Amino acid sequence: MMRPDSDAQLAEAIRDASGGLAVQGGGTRGMQVAGEVLSTRGLCGISLYDPGALTMVAGAGTPLTEIEAALEAEGQMLAFEPYDLSVVTGASGASTIGGVFASNASGPRRVQVGAARDFLLGVRFVDGAGRIVKNGGRVMKNVTGYDLVKLMAGAYGTLGVLSEVSLKTLPQPEATATLEIKGLDATRAVAAMSAAMGTPYDVSAAAHLDAQGGRTFVRVEGFEDSVAYRAKALRAALHDYGAVVACDGDIWAGLRDLSVMEDAQTLWRVALRPSDAPKFLTQIRQLPDGANASAHMDWSGGRIWIGAPMASAAGLHSALQTLAAQMRGHVTLIHSAAPMDLPRFQPESVGVARLSAALRRKFDPRGILNAGLMG
Amino acid sequence: MQMPDVDPAVLASKRDLVVRLRAVLPEGAVIDDPMETRAYECDALTAYKCAPLVAILPGTTAEVSAALKICHEMGVPVVPRGAGTSLAGGALPTADSVILGVARMNDVLETDYANRLIRVQTGRTNLSVTGAVEQDGFFYAPDPSSQLACAIAGNIAMNSGGAHCLKYGVTTNNLMGVTMVMMDGEIIEIGGGYLDAGGLDLLGVICGSEGQLGVVTEATLRILPKPEGARPVLIGYDSNEVAGACVSDIIKAGVLPVAIEFMDRPCIRATEAFAKAGYPDCEALLIIEVEGSEAEIDAQLARIIEIAKRHNPVELRESKSAEESARIWLGRKSAFGAMGQINDYMCLDGTIPVSELPYVLRRIGELSDQYGLGVGNVFHAGDGNMHPLILFDANKDGDLEKCEAMGADILKLCVEVGGCLTGEHGVGVEKRDLMGHQYSDADLEAQMRIKDVFDPKWLLNSAKVFPLSASDARRGR
Numbered sequence: 001m002m003r004p005d006s007d008a009q010l011a012e013a014i015r016d017a018s019g020g021l022a023v024q025g026g027g028t029r030g031m032q033v034a035g036e037v038l039s040t041r042g043l044c045g046i047s048l049y050d051p052g053a054l055t056m057v058a059g060a061g062t063p064l065t066e067i068e069a070a071l072e073a074e075g076q077m078l079a080f081e082p083y084d085l086s087v088v089t090g091a092s093g094a095s096t097i098g099g100v101f102a103s104n105a106s107g108p109r110r111v112q113v114g115a116a117r118d119f120l121l122g123v124r125f126v127d128g129a130g131r132i133v134k135n136g137g138r139v140m141k142n143v144t145g146y147d148l149v150k151l152m153a154g155a156y157g158t159l160g161v162l163s164e165v166s167l168k169t170l171p172q173p174e175a176t177a178t179l180e181i182k183g184l185d186a187t188r189a190v191a192a193m194s195a196a197m198g199t200p201y202d203v204s205a206a207a208h209l210d211a212q213g214g215r216t217f218v219r220v221e222g223f224e225d226s227v228a229y230r231a232k233a234l235r236a237a238l239h240d241y242g243a244v245v246a247c248d249g250d251i252w253a254g255l256r257d258l259s260v261m262e263d264a265q266t267l268w269r270v271a272l273r274p275s276d277a278p279k280f281l282t283q284i285r286q287l288p289d290g291a292n293a294s295a296h297m298d299w300s301g302g303r304i305w306i307g308a309p310m311a312s313a314a315g316l317h318s319a320l321q322t323l324a325a326q327m328r329g330h331v332t333l334i335h336s337a338a339p340m341d342l343p344r345f346q347p348e349s350v351g352v353a354r355l356s357a358a359l360r361r362k363f364d365p366r367g368i369l370n371a372g373l374m375g
Numbered sequence: 376m377q378m379p380d381v382d383p384a385v386l387a388s389k390r391d392l393v394v395r396l397r398a399v400l401p402e403g404a405v406i407d408d409p410m411e412t413r414a415y416e417c418d419a420l421t422a423y424k425c426a427p428l429v430a431i432l433p434g435t436t437a438e439v440s441a442a443l444k445i446c447h448e449m450g451v452p453v454v455p456r457g458a459g460t461s462l463a464g465g466a467l468p469t470a471d472s473v474i475l476g477v478a479r480m481n482d483v484l485e486t487d488y489a490n491r492l493i494r495v496q497t498g499r500t501n502l503s504v505t506g507a508v509e510q511d512g513f514f515y516a517p518d519p520s521s522q523l524a525c526a527i528a529g530n531i532a533m534n535s536g537g538a539h540c541l542k543y544g545v546t547t548n549n550l551m552g553v554t555m556v557m558m559d560g561e562i563i564e565i566g567g568g569y570l571d572a573g574g575l576d577l578l579g580v581i582c583g584s585e586g587q588l589g590v591v592t593e594a595t596l597r598i599l600p601k602p603e604g605a606r607p608v609l610i611g612y613d614s615n616e617v618a619g620a621c622v623s624d625i626i627k628a629g630v631l632p633v634a635i636e637f638m639d640r641p642c643i644r645a646t647e648a649f650a651k652a653g654y655p656d657c658e659a660l661l662i663i664e665v666e667g668s669e670a671e672i673d674a675q676l677a678r679i680i681e682i683a684k685r686h687n688p689v690e691l692r693e694s695k696s697a698e699e700s701a702r703i704w705l706g707r708k709s710a711f712g713a714m715g716q717i718n719d720y721m722c723l724d725g726t727i728p729v730s731e732l733p734y735v736l737r738r739i740g741e742l743s744d745q746y747g748l749g750v751g752n753v754f755h756a757g758d759g760n761m762h763p764l765i766l767f768d769a770n771k772d773g774d775l776e777k778c779e780a781m782g783a784d785i786l787k788l789c790v791e792v793g794g795c796l797t798g799e800h801g802v803g804v805e806k807r808d809l810m811g812h813q814y815s816d817a818d819l820e821a822q823m824r825i826k827d828v829f830d831p832k833w834l835l836n837s838a839k840v841f842p843l844s845a846s847d848a849r850r851g852r
Contacts, residue, residue, distance in 0.1 A: 134815070147547065197600075
């Protein structure tokens with residue numbers, strides 16, 4: 001394992017590599033590839049935190065817990081709620097901030113405030129030829145040149161290895177209220193969530209758990225009085241969908257980190273238009289391999305997590321991607337208990353696939369960074 | 376402004392080019408009369424003008440594809456144009472280029488309230504996107520001040536912002552998908568009705584690429600339910616430092632207004648003379664707007680006012696009615712026009728970390744004395760996106776050059792304190808030659824490699840964004 005402590009060392013390690021490299025932060029995101037492990041854990045530490053400007057700069061290998069502790073001390077947060085799927089993947093490492101952005105890992109609040117990629121203001125990275133590149137900066141509005149920041153977010157290290165990230169923080173809400181409707185099927189649940197998202201009450205999350213007889217959750221956050229007012233208004237707006245009750249306790253951490261699906265041996269992440277989600281689920285359930293699948297809808301139905309036993313994984317994988325293609329969405333295999341030789345990412349259209357492959361060749365001419373992971 | 380040498384072979388091929396374009400485009404969509412092409416000689420950066428060889432106005436994605444294919448085959452440079460409101464010269468033609476205007480493509484293709492999105496052709500203006508959905512209680516959030524005129528195509532090319540992006544983000548945060556025509560005519564779809572990419576985030580790099588990677592003809596945009604109401608408060612201070620500190624304290628306190636606008640004394644005075652909004656005569660003025668129900672607005676404004684009072688404001692005016700709100704915004708919205716009344720001006724657009732505001736304003740004042748040119752500052756303080764307006768006299772020999780030199784010094788200052796050259800207007804030709812101050816050769820090389828992939832012949836809007844010396848070899852010059 002290589003564990004560089006500086007940009008220069010990172011560049012040298014990549015330049016001198018003779019074969020494939022498995023880029024790794026905390027190793028918690030379930031995307032393992034073959035090759036010598038290149039750890040970013042040595043590139044750690046918060047180098048700047050300016051709460052009044054809502055910005056932080058940190059080494060890519062900085063543990064997520066360290067980032068969150070620093071933010072907590074100032075009453076701020078990573079608003080996009082990065083998920084940590086260790087409960088499902090069984091990983092023992094500590095998630096890093098670089099890993100969060102490299103996988104564009106966003107949780108329930110994504111529907112309100114945006115994804116991880118929307119909070120990434122700047123990056124420094126070393127590409128596959130060992131070239132050190134910076135892009136973006138530490139200010140919220142920046143259109144100076146091309147936005148490689150977005151390109152690096154969600155690229156899973158295949159274009160370059162992040163060494164430093166600068167990010168936007170937000171104040172923590174003073175109060176939270178969660179409303180719940182029990183017993184809705186997927187169609188009614190998506191309709192209810194969509195109705196909630198269409199109100200002016202600034203809903204910060206909308207999710208539906210298939211298990212436990214169907215539980216649909218909607219969250220509002222902000223100052224105490226405002227939350228009370230909006231929760232009341234939402235109750236009235238959702239009245240037609242069933243009894244709306246207050247849900248005490250923090251349901252959201254479990255929905256975010258999928259402890260509600262901890263038994264899943266394989267896990268997929270599905271992205272669709274929310275209104276297509278119920279039909280997608282119905283069709284999957286009708287398949288022989290899909291009957292035992294568990295499902296959880298986040299983002300008002302726009303994201304579905306699907307879990308299944310290992311035995312049905314191979315058959316289900318291609319069915320999920322075929323159906324997603326028909327519905328113009330995409331499916332990613334996030335985790336499997338045993339290795340599966342399948343395309344983890346949704347096959348792309350010919351034009352997009354050609355552009356993506358050409359970009360990879362430009363940034364990683366030898367094809368050594370997490371080779372084969374994304375295509 | 377240096378532009379690439381004109382390609383005589385392209386000039387010589389004009390007749391053939393026009394014949395071929397007319398064969399694939401409708402009647403009246405190919406403009407080749409030199410009197411008429413002059414309408415496309417510049418955008419809102421009027422200091423530089425050059426009529427294109429030909430201008431075309433296709434009406435569909437297929438027509439854009441057919442036209443680009445011809446230009447690609449013939450090696451003719453193409454400059455895409457939205458509504459021509461760029462302040463950075465993003466749509467400035469070269470004499471050997473075809474201007475591709477998207478103005479005729481302005482249909483709404485789909486509205487989907489259940490999934491909160493709208494699909495439009497990109498010639499549609501920013502404000503008319505909201506116009507298409509507001510009767511149903513929705514709006515499109517990015518609101519550049521040119522929103523009445525500017526096209527979505529240009530918004531995507533420049534990743535436009537606006538006054539309310541502190542809460543709602545800029546174009547890239549509200550763009551879900553595009554249909555884009557590549558320089559060789561290939562049509563590709565990226566993104567769509569879902570959130571976040573299933574592979575590399577190509578959408579993220581296309582947005583803000585200044586029309587250099589492809590011509591975006593259709594866009595899927597996120598729409599949001601309109602807030603119940605909004606109201607501003609106006610706060611005056613006797614120093615820029617104190618106003619800056621107030622902004623920082625408000626943000627730290629956890630209040631997230633939808634807008635925090637800042638004007639300094641020269642700007643306040645010019646605006647007052649022009650728009651008579653009743654602004655106080657003070658050193659610095661903040662306009663802070665919050666949203667929500669009446670009670671929520673009251674509560675948020677109370678918090679903001681409490682913080683503001685700690686800094687001893689010389690004026691504090693809370694709007695109590697729609698009329699008062701309009702008056703408070705009137706001056707801010709007419710600020711550019713007001714400055715234009717007293718002088719020619721150049722509008723800069725650098726962004727700085729909010730904490731550097733007082734220092735940067737002081738340094739701009741010093742530069743103003745040094746160059747002998749007046750400066751007014753009006754900007755989005757919440758996100759540090761400055762808009763210094765440098766006043767000059769276009770009829771006075773050497774004044775434009777002096778103004779540009781001063782502008783360059785201010786932008787370098789923005790970079791020095793940890794900011795950037797442009798927050799929302801784009802690089803265009805205006806800031807092209809300053810890119811080396813923010814990015815190393817390797818940084819620029821990485822960006823140009825993207826263009827190599829999308830437009831290998833470097834035909835699309837190629838004289839922009841990158842210093843010519845850096846892109847010369849790629850353009851084959």
